[in-house]
Amino acid sequence: MRSFLKWCGATASRLRMTLGTLRLADGRVSRLRIGVVVCGFALIYGVIAARLTMLGMMPEMSDKRRLVAADSMTSSRPDIYDRGGRLLATDVESSMLYAEPNKKVGDVDEAVELITAVLPDVNATELRQKLSSKKGFVRIKREILPGQQNEIHRLGIPHIGFMRESKRVYPAGSEASHVLGHVNVDNQGIAGLERWVDTGGLADLHLAGLATGRSLEPVNLSLDLAVQHALRDELLAAKERYQANSVSGMALNVKTGEVVAMVSLPDYDPNVPANSVDPTRLNRLTTGVYEMGSTFKALTVAMALDSGKATLASQFDVRTPLQYGQFTISDFHPQHRMLTVPEIFTYSSNIGAAKMALAVGTEAHRAFLKKMGQLDRLKTELPESAQPLVPKTWAEINTATIAFGHGLSVAPLQAVMATAALVNGGLLIPPTFLKRSEAEAQALATRVIKPETSEKMRYLLRLNVEKGTAARAEVDGYYVGGKTGTSEKVVRGRYSHDKLLSVFMGVFPCDVPEYLVLVMIDEPKNWDDKKGQATAGLNAAPTTGKIIARIAPMLGVKPRRDLPAADHLILASRRVAN
Amino acid sequence: MIRILNLVVVGCLIVAAVSVYEVKYQSTYKAQAVARLNGEIRAEREKIATLNAERSRLATPERIQTLAERYLSMKALDVSRIDDFSALPEKAASAGDPLGDLIESLPGDGKKSRDALGSMIETLGASGPDPATTGSAGSGN
Numbered sequence: 001m002r003s004f005l006k007w008c009g010a011t012a013s014r015l016r017m018t019l020g021t022l023r024l025a026d027g028r029v030s031r032l033r034i035g036v037v038v039c040g041f042a043l044i045y046g047v048i049a050a051r052l053t054m055l056g057m058m059p060e061m062s063d064k065r066r067l068v069a070a071d072s073m074t075s076s077r078p079d080i081y082d083r084g085g086r087l088l089a090t091d092v093e094s095s096m097l098y099a100e101p102n103k104k105v106g107d108v109d110e111a112v113e114l115i116t117a118v119l120p121d122v123n124a125t126e127l128r129q130k131l132s133s134k135k136g137f138v139r140i141k142r143e144i145l146p147g148q149q150n151e152i153h154r155l156g157i158p159h160i161g162f163m164r165e166s167k168r169v170y171p172a173g174s175e176a177s178h179v180l181g182h183v184n185v186d187n188q189g190i191a192g193l194e195r196w197v198d199t200g201g202l203a204d205l206h207l208a209g210l211a212t213g214r215s216l217e218p219v220n221l222s223l224d225l226a227v228q229h230a231l232r233d234e235l236l237a238a239k240e241r242y243q244a245n246s247v248s249g250m251a252l253n254v255k256t257g258e259v260v261a262m263v264s265l266p267d268y269d270p271n272v273p274a275n276s277v278d279p280t281r282l283n284r285l286t287t288g289v290y291e292m293g294s295t296f297k298a299l300t301v302a303m304a305l306d307s308g309k310a311t312l313a314s315q316f317d318v319r320t321p322l323q324y325g326q327f328t329i330s331d332f333h334p335q336h337r338m339l340t341v342p343e344i345f346t347y348s349s350n351i352g353a354a355k356m357a358l359a360v361g362t363e364a365h366r367a368f369l370k371k372m373g374q375l376d377r378l379k380t381e382l383p384e385s386a387q388p389l390v391p392k393t394w395a396e397i398n399t400a401t402i403a404f405g406h407g408l409s410v411a412p413l414q415a416v417m418a419t420a421a422l423v424n425g426g427l428l429i430p431p432t433f434l435k436r437s438e439a440e441a442q443a444l445a446t447r448v449i450k451p452e453t454s455e456k457m458r459y460l461l462r463l464n465v466e467k468g469t470a471a472r473a474e475v476d477g478y479y480v481g482g483k484t485g486t487s488e489k490v491v492r493g494r495y496s497h498d499k500l501l502s503v504f505m506g507v508f509p510c511d512v513p514e515y516l517v518l519v520m521i522d523e524p525k526n527w528d529d530k531k532g533q534a535t536a537g538l539n540a541a542p543t544t545g546k547i548i549a550r551i552a553p554m555l556g557v558k559p560r561r562d563l564p565a566a567d568h569l570i571l572a573s574r575r576v577a578n
Numbered sequence: 579m580i581r582i583l584n585l586v587v588v589g590c591l592i593v594a595a596v597s598v599y600e601v602k603y604q605s606t607y608k609a610q611a612v613a614r615l616n617g618e619i620r621a622e623r624e625k626i627a628t629l630n631a632e633r634s635r636l637a638t639p640e641r642i643q644t645l646a647e648r649y650l651s652m653k654a655l656d657v658s659r660i661d662d663f664s665a666l667p668e669k670a671a672s673a674g675d676p677l678g679d680l681i682e683s684l685p686g687d688g689k690k691s692r693d694a695l696g697s698m699i700e701t702l703g704a705s706g707p708d709p710a711t712t713g714s715a716g717s718g719n
Contacts (some may be wrong), residue, residue, distance in 0.1 A: 091625040171634035229639035477657050494637035549657050559657050 051383075060427070076166040077187060077535055078197060078216035080180065082225040083260070089194070089270075090182055091166035094414050095144040097152065099160040102136050107159050115140065116153045118148055120358065126289070136157050143167070161290065168194075170270045176228050178283035179262050179433055182270035191276060192283075193219070193433060196381040197263070220435045222258035227251060230550045231261040235519070238543040242524035242534070248284045248544075249519040251551060254507070255422040256441040257429035259413075260515070260555065284520070287384045289409035293536075294418065295488030295505045296405030297353045301345055301460060302422045303368045304356040308452040312341050316359075318351040324397040329354050329404075332486075333469075334533075345460045346468030348484065350404040357403030367401045371448050372418040373428060374410050381433045386411045405485055406495075412503075419505050423481075423513040426454040443514045462510040462566040473506050473541040478557025481510030482543045482544065484536035489523070499523050503541035508548050509568075514557055 079090035097119075108131045116124045122141055130138040141163065144152075149162055168183045170176075181192015188534060189198040197219060231249055239247040248264035264283045268275035282288065304310040315338040321330035331349050344352030357365050371373055377387045389409035391398045401407035413431060421428040427445035448459075461481030463468045470482045485503035488495040502521040507513045521543070524534045552559070635641070646652055 087630055090627055090634075091632075092628050092630050092631050169631050171631050172638045173635075174642070175638065175640060226639050229643070233643065234641075475657060477660070550654070552659065553660060555653060558662070559660050 008251060015374065017026070017518055023071075033493055052209040055103040068462050072141050072568045073318055073426065075143055076216065077168060077183070077189070078551055079218040079221050080193065080197075080267055081218055081400055082176075082223045083221060083258075084224060084226070085220075086172075087222070088176055088221065088225065089168060089170050091485035092169050094142065094158055095146075095147075095149055095162045095164050096142045096165045097140040097144050097160065099138050099140055100158075101131050101133050101138060102156075103159040108132055109505055111157045111160070114157060115152065115160075118151045119144075127236040129361045133496070133575060134207070143513070160342065172198075172225060172277070173271065173383050173571055174267050174269045175232060176223055176262075176284075177267045177270045177276075178224055178264050179259070181382075182275075182276060184270035191271075191273075191384065192522060193221070193381055195383045199383075222253070222256075222260060222435050223262070224260045226554050227551045228261040228263065230427075230554065232263040232265070232549055233292045233542060233549045234482045234550065235265055237537070237546075238519070238521060242521055242539050244525070245523040246280065246284060247519070247521050247543075248412070249330075249517065249547065250285055250416065251547075251555075252431060252516045252518075254424040254429075254513050254516050256436050256438050257417070257420070257435050257444070258436050258441075261551070262433075270397050279387045283382070283384060284522070285412045286380070286382050286385050287380075287411070289386045289389055289411055290501055291409050291487045291490075292412070292415045292500065293405040293482045293485030293503055294348045294350075294353075295415060295484075295485035295503050296402065296408075297345060297348065298422055298457065298461070298483050298505070299372060299374070300353045300357050300365075300371070300420055301341060302364065302449055303458050304360055305464040306449040307364065307368075307454050308358050309355055309359045310341055312456060312459075314564050315340050316342070316344060316352045316355045318349050320351075322351055322354055322400060325396065327401075330515065345483075346464050353403040354400035357399045358465045362394060362396055362399045365402070366394050369402070369408070371428075373409065373430075374414060374418060378411060378430075379470050380413070380415065380431055388414065408467060414518055416505070416516060419483075419507075420516050421448050422454060422457045423516070424454065425451045430470055437487065456506070459566055461507055466566050469535075470504065470506075473504060473548070475508070475545050475552070477561055478552050479511060479550055479558065479560070480506050480545065480547055481508070482541065484541055486537075486542055487533040500534055502534065502536035502540040504536050504544045506541075506544040506548060508552060509557065509560065509563070511563065515552075515555060516550075517544050517547055517575075519547065 012152055076091045077089075079087060079172070081093070082088055089238060097115075108128060109531060111131055112128045115127060116122055116169075125142065128139065134446075144162065150162070152162075164186055168187055169553055170180060177192075180191055181194040181196075183194050184190050190197040207305060207387070221537075225574055226386045231251060235247045235249050238244070246265055250262040251260045252258070253260055262283075262285060266281050268281045270276070270277070301310075304314075310316075316332060318334075318339050319336050320330050329350050331347070332352055333347050333349075335343070335347055335349065339347065339349055339352050339353075341356070343349070345357070357528075360368070364377075375390050377385055377386055379385060387409065391402075393409060398407055415432050417428065420431075426449040427442075427446055428448045429441050429445045462479065463481075464484075465474050465480050465482055473482050474479050483505050484503075484504075487501045487503070488497060489499040489501055490496070491499055500523065502519075502524050504517075504519045506517045506519075508515060508517070519540045521536075521540050524539045
């Protein structure tokens with residue numbers, strides 16, 4: 001601009017000189033001079049106007065006040081709600097005092113004295129070290145109270161400031177700890193759904209410094225806090241009653257694959273995540289793998305029925321135990337006669353289940369379990385998942401033992417998914433912890449067994465509650481069906497006779513199943529009955545019954561009292577389908 | 579002529595300068611107000627979040643159950659108590675309302691019929707309801 005003015009001045013003086021030398025008539029000279037001046041000014045103002053227009057047209061320069069320290073905030077996270085809109089996790093603001101020692105805090109000793117006067121719990125020597133260092137950023141104290149903040153402001157120490165931090169809080173405490181997971185000190189999810197939230201791009205947003213407001217879409221879980229609490233309450237009682245090592249359980253919507261409740265005890269409070277590293281507090285339903293015992297017989301029977309190798313009327317010889325080298329397969333409740341398929345199921349005959357699986361064949365058995373998702377790691381939103389322990393070679397003995405749930409260890413959530421497929425009409429739906437509609441579930445589902453087979457499985461499960469090992473799971477009006485499973489735990493490479501894992505898979509209402517409830521009791525001790533039995537029918541089954549009686553009304557399942565006995569179930573379900 | 583033009587231009591200049599100053603001052607003021615309001619909104623949002631968290635903590639089923647067990651003599655819901663309306667027995671027929679029936683049976687409406695009602699009530703005599711009740715019933719109708 002200056003050079004332009006100079007140029008204008010120079011041009012004007014040159015013009016004047018030229019005009020002077022021409023020596024024209026006075027009047028004409030003055031008119032010409034005025035004209036030149038007018039033109040000159042018009043030009044200058046024109047340039048100014050043009051420049052102003054340009055400035056006006058330009059987008060606003062980013063010379064906004066830079067975020068001062070007191071306004072900055074560490075990364076925030078989306079709120080997490082349960083399916084009923086109850087808050088499970090949210091960010092609450094707190095202030096953190098920091099200093100920038102490399103910018104010269106002034107007299108360090110004085111600063112230390114002043115700060116420790118306001119914040120007595122700050123260690124003076126540590127603080128002096130921090131302030132004397134050459135670091136660009138040191139944290140002095142987290143969670144400063146508003147009163148203290150004002151006082152420190154008034155001290156007027158240069159280059160110390162407050163940063164607003166979001167602190168993650170879990171109002172429901174331990175209730176849903178394993179599903180929610182927790183965050184680290186930097187508010188990054190390190191377990192459970194919190195981790196999943198981060199993998200969904202939030203971590204990148206954090207890095208870019210974008211996720212600072214409250215603008216993030218909330219996450220709606222499939223979990224129902226009321227059901228979750230009821231389940232946890234009953235499991236706590238069961239843990240106490242049976243003096244168990246651990247008790248875990250879950251409830252799954254069989255039509256959508258939504259997990260409405262999941263508890264693994266002992267658990268921890270995600271507000272105090274330090275406890276989560278204790279290996280006994282793992283989520284056993286997803287990170288543990290177990291031999292699911294007799295509950296696996298449901299899969300075996302479904303496979304045999306679906307393949308057409310057996311019908312409900314087929315009989316199998318269970319009189320003599322099966323012998324494989326030094327390994328003998330015998331029954332817990334030996335019957336010493338030919339058993340039909342429903343009898344094998346209700347007496348929970350190991351020999352019968354093994355024979356059914358052998359009738360189908362080793363390869364087909366393996367293929368069926370693969371199809372049911374029992375041989376691969378199950379991926380859900382929860383980052384913690386365990387790889388099933390599958391035998392390296394799959395011989396006849398493996399088929400025989402896996403038929404009754406030994407020799408293959410799977411994550412309980414995986415077994416629940418497969419059992420749900422057996423009763424919901426034959427659709428394998430990957431379980432989820434997020435809200436999902438039935439239509440969405442249908443889109444994800446794969447058909448694994450025929451609807452007729454599923455109908456027969458519902459009949460067998462119901463029959464098992466009416467006449468079999470699961471009698472104590474019955475809840476009047478809810479038509480519970482289920483399968484018990486008691487497996488001996490492997491201790492130092494051998495099956496132990498007194499360390500058991502009791503499992504129960506309960507389905508209700510069994511004619512048109514809506515929910516599946518799993519209860520798993522690890523090492524239940526003998527209780528009031530002195531026979532020395534700690535089988536699932538005596539602990540896991542009644543616990544499931546109590547849970548169903550409590551959660552079914554919450555889940556909106558109405559009790560019905562006009563339901564037929566199991567023998568009529570197949571007819572009844574046809575009627576419902578029509 | 580030029581002098582008047584100059585005066586007008588100078589006047590315009592002063593007016594323009596004042597108005598520009600005014601606009602600038604106003605915009606600064608408004609920007610401050612916006613910043614302050616934004617700050618307040620943010621602070622309120624934070625408070626709401628804190629209160630929400632607090633409310634959720636107070637309303638957790640675990641806490642409610644503990645309180646209920648301590649202070650209320652309530653029992654857990656028994657499933658057998660849940661039933662359909664259709665399972666309820668039919669409502670018993672009403673015992674009948676002699677005065678109501680009487681009013682229903684009255685012909686026409688308006689003041690005249692009310693007088694008729696009054697006279698009828700009077701004819702009920704000692705067996706009828708006490709006068710205060712009939713009075714209110716009469717005016718109510």
